[in-house]
Amino acid sequence: MSLIKAYYACKPILPWALRTALRRARARFKRDACSDRWPIDPTAAVIPAGWTGWPRNKGFALVLTHDVEGTRGLNRVQRLMDVEAGMGFKSSFNFVPEGAYRVPDDLRFTLEKSGFEVGIHGLKHDGKLYSTHAEFSRRAARIREYRQKWQVSGFRSPFMHHNLDWIQELGMEYDASTFDTDPFEPQADGTGTIFPFWVSNRKGGGYVELPYTLVQDYNLFVILQERTNEIWKRKLDWIAEHGGMVLMNTHPDYMWFEGSRGRDEYPVNLYSELLSYIRQKHEGAYWHALPREVARFFCSTREHRHYETVAHIDGATEPSLPTENLVANPNARAQGLA
Numbered sequence: 001m002s003l004i005k006a007y008y009a010c011k012p013i014l015p016w017a018l019r020t021a022l023r024r025a026r027a028r029f030k031r032d033a034c035s036d037r038w039p040i041d042p043t044a045a046v047i048p049a050g051w052t053g054w055p056r057n058k059g060f061a062l063v064l065t066h067d068v069e070g071t072r073g074l075n076r077v078q079r080l081m082d083v084e085a086g087m088g089f090k091s092s093f094n095f096v097p098e099g100a101y102r103v104p105d106d107l108r109f110t111l112e113k114s115g116f117e118v119g120i121h122g123l124k125h126d127g128k129l130y131s132t133h134a135e136f137s138r139r140a141a142r143i144r145e146y147r148q149k150w151q152v153s154g155f156r157s158p159f160m161h162h163n164l165d166w167i168q169e170l171g172m173e174y175d176a177s178t179f180d181t182d183p184f185e186p187q188a189d190g191t192g193t194i195f196p197f198w199v200s201n202r203k204g205g206g207y208v209e210l211p212y213t214l215v216q217d218y219n220l221f222v223i224l225q226e227r228t229n230e231i232w233k234r235k236l237d238w239i240a241e242h243g244g245m246v247l248m249n250t251h252p253d254y255m256w257f258e259g260s261r262g263r264d265e266y267p268v269n270l271y272s273e274l275l276s277y278i279r280q281k282h283e284g285a286y287w288h289a290l291p292r293e294v295a296r297f298f299c300s301t302r303e304h305r306h307y308e309t310v311a312h313i314d315g316a317t318e319p320s321l322p323t324e325n326l327v328a329n330p331n332a333r334a335q336g337l338a
């Protein structure tokens with residue numbers, strides 16, 4: 001049994017404090033070992049061949065996404081929406097269709113009506129989506145049903161597990177289960193780019209891959225125990241400078257709004273203060289878009305066809321990416337960090 005499988009098998013019986021202590025120790029080691037490529041991997045800024053820039057000549061893109069892990073997060077969706085909308089931002093919320101909660105139809109309608117986006121975050125949240133290809137395909141059929149019913153465009157896997165070839169089965173416009181560089185994830189193979197890229201299938205179709213490019217909130221504040229959002233700001237400024245895509249993934253589950261603060265929560269103002277910073281420092285310089293808008297823009301340019309070269313993300317820890325997978329990202333490569 002691999003380490004990852006062993007971890008998920010034991011996870012339910014390990015107390016939170018022990019799991020977190022293990023993750024913190026591992027993260028400290030990774031942070032030191034990967035200081036040349038986290039939080040910034042300099043090679044990820046290479047402009048992809050054929051890249052024609054962002055709409056309206058904007059310098060960079062800003063995409064805000066959230067994964068809703070459990071009931072606590074679900075109960076905070078409206079509140080987080082209000083924070084963002086009040087500051088002139090919009091985002092996507094990815095829900096688990098058959099996880100610890102049921103997604104009220106009203107909430108989905110409210111999000112869509114308010115200019116936000118709804119996406120799908122796995123089928124369950126148990127770390128088993130990729131356990132075998134047969135299991136993935138079984139769950140993919142259910143995910144396609146929710147895609148239809150909820151009318152969604154995008155997907156993100158729980159725990160950022162990814163197999164770009166299998167994800168084709170979901171029939172999504174985009175996937176957002178990868179990252180430019182993130183040594184703290186269980187499957188730590190970064191895509192090595194801060195730009196979207198195309199993942200083709202053999203039938204001439206495919207989907208757009210949108211790697212997240214800022215460290216996730218839980219890792220930053222709970223695992224790495226940072227007290228400020230300076231790492232977010234530094235990376236954001238660097239992406240802006242290089243014309244890439246700032247794609248954030250944060251979780252309402254871990255945002256502390258009021259009352260007594262849980263040990264796995266961080267003050268929501270660390271997030272909202274970053275939004276203020278973006279507006280103040282980069283006003284007018286960025287294209288703020290929903291992930292589906294980025295995916296559609298990217299497809300509409302069609303220029304991506306010109307750099308649809310064959311590349312591999314080799315050396316992935318399991319679940320592994322089949323080596324025959326076609327990835328339209330010339331920078332794609334393994335970081336071998338797992």
Ligand SMILES: [Zn+2]
Pocket residue numbers: 067068069121125157158159
């Ligand atoms: Zn999740």
